[in-house]
Structure formats: structure tokens, C-alpha cells
Amino acid sequence: IGNISVNCIDKKNNYCNVGYVILTEYQNMGYATEALKGISDYLLEKYYLVECSCNELNKASAKVMEKAGFINDGYIKDRRKNSDGSYTAVLFYSKKK
Helix, strand or coil: CEEEEEEEEEEECCCCEEEEEECCHHHHCCCHHHHHHHHHHHCCCCCCCCCCEECCCHHHHHHHHHHCEEEEEEEEEEEEEECCEEEEEEEEEEEEE
């Protein structure tokens, strides 16, 4: 129905980055939120901080992160190129011990 993975581990600064994808037909069922909450809680046993990010247009993904206990840390303007050639911001979220 999708996947969730640790994309980057920064041992020096004691944090990691998590990404996830869920198929359209399984969205809005709570699966992504539960998976993100579970993996981030597990990772916080080892790392100080877990981070995630999404395109500012992806409101559903931002909602998943917030429901999983992540806090919006800010954004970087015009960071991600869209399929139509325009650029949008990337929203950054984190969850700490």
C-alpha cells in the first residue's frame, strides 16, 4: 500500500530523515500517520531528532506529519520543481525526544 524509509542518517548531529509514500486508494485511512508515528517513535530511541519534509502543495502529507507529532520548523522557498516547471517551497518538520 506504500512505503516508509529512513533516507538519511546524520550520525555526527544525531538525527535522521524519514520519507513515505502511500498509494492513492489507501490515503485518508490513517495508515501513513500510524506508520510515521511508529517509525519515528522507534528512531527517537536512538536519535535526538527525526525530520521529514514535503512540497508545500502537499497538504495531506503535512497533515500526516502533524498528526504523527511532528512540528513545522519552517520552509525553503522555491526549493522543489513541479511537473509544470514552476517551483514551490519545501516544508520541514521535526520530532524530538
